[in-house]
Amino acid sequence: RRKGIGGRLLRRPQQHQATATVDEFPTAVLTDFTVSSCYKFVMASYLGLLCTGSNAARSQVPAGAGWHSLGAGDGRRWEYGNVPHLDVAILHAVLDWQAGLGDPMAREAHLLDVAQSIETLLTNAGFGIVARCDGRASHNVCVMTGPIEELARQLETRGVRVWFDPGRLRFSAQIFNDSSDLDRFELALETILPQLDMKG
Template sequence: MIRPLIPKSDFIGIDNIAHLAVGGEAPMLCSHMDVMAQFMKDKSAGAPSRDLQAHTMESARQKCADLLKVSCEEITLLSSATEGINNIAYGLEWNPGDNVVVADVEFPSDILPWTKLSKRGVEIRVVRHKNWIVEEQDVLDQIDDNTRVVAISQVSMFTGQQIDVAMLSKGIRQTNALFLLDITHAAGVVPVDATYADIAVSSCYKWLLGTHGTAIFYWNKARLPDLEPPFLGWRSVKHSGGWKDPLNFSLRDTADRFLPANPSYASIYILNNALKVLAEISEHRIHQHTLALSSLVRAGIEEMGFELMTPVEDHRRGGNTCFIHPDIPSLEQYLGEKNVQIWGSYGRLGRVRVSTHVYNDSQDVDRFISAMHQYLTSQEGPKT
């Protein structure tokens, strides 16, 4: 029996559910309610409200920095991971003939922003998977003297594969390319060391147990000291000349130069609380827990004969186990009626994702596997 690392009763509404869908949306911690109440009090405090909110933001930034093993000044909190990726697409100066390397099984936001550059003569090189695996060497082989960015996820939202970040980083650093790492499916579940990257982004409403409206943006300042933000606003600057000299300003030295305006403080209060709860457990323990549970998921799916996309080796996966299914909407509905939540992306991608996190136990996996068997039996039809 594998017990949860955080009791289900600490979350809203999952007592009687096998919630295996955190790769899509995390359930909310009950303690977020108190945090929301605190946010509302702080927001109502008049002039001190800004300092109170800024204080919570600093606390959340520090926790993000600890999680990513970087310094606080290299972290800011943007509205989404997608915004962070677009910051690089629009923040770099591009020349015709430049190229960007991405993988075919990536999340769309890791690919689409670069397509806006094609009018400027920028090529997008798509690395193809082999049997759902993106080989690190295939990524490195696509890089040449004109490669400006390699954009890839540490753990794939589509296949569940974890790439070898250290190996990629080593290869990329022998070139002129910049390494943009999406850690959305890694942070909070798999150890992350963002120093291997030049830029890292993460949404916070999945494995980090937060909600929408805030996302981590990491700027490796030592590697990219001159990186400028594409958008400017009052918050991007250290000081400006005010009405006497309004065109006189200097950019902040910290990653806050990429944050032009007030962030979503309400989401940051929630993130701060979520990171506090996660930090009470070591990242190694969370990783081992999720690996143990996802091994059980894998064994069950394998036995049913479905095509698994996620690699078997521990170091090549995180908390997602993904498999191909021919009729995902019907499967999702059937499992939902049995209180088993998986993530099928509305069937659009042809794959099912089963995600295991801190609040899951082996009974959740048993429920999933037994509901899957019942579903398969229900599809067989009457025996003649």
């Protein structure tokens, strides 16, 4: 609860489920704002959704925002709120596609199976996996030791998308990954490993 405003912050992490509608969130009816950042399950499109659930919340929403494009020298600087039209179109199409995939628990199981396969391949290649908090399952697999920067570079040149921050390499299972992606990843690892200094 924020002093002076009376706002209440509730969190409900959705770590594995591929999609969830606002009415599935009990917090949506208890809070003024509901924020969903679900890019990992919508084709990795970086899109966050802000839903307002009360008149008090709507009164706090600014009429417009365009800070990202204020410096643009063309018509983009007048675009209302920098609306991510492409992201919205992708989200609309992907949610329709996901709706036809069946049981959400089956989608979750698929994600975790893919992540486990990634983890096994990395472990067999000699990389230590970062332990997950409380042993919980996750679709993310992180490596923080070994020649991870070079591994990331080599994988990218072979069309294997990864996320590298200084000191951390992250692999994320996506709902559209299948055995052919895992086979391609395994082949890339087998090709790259002889070129890496695993003792460095």
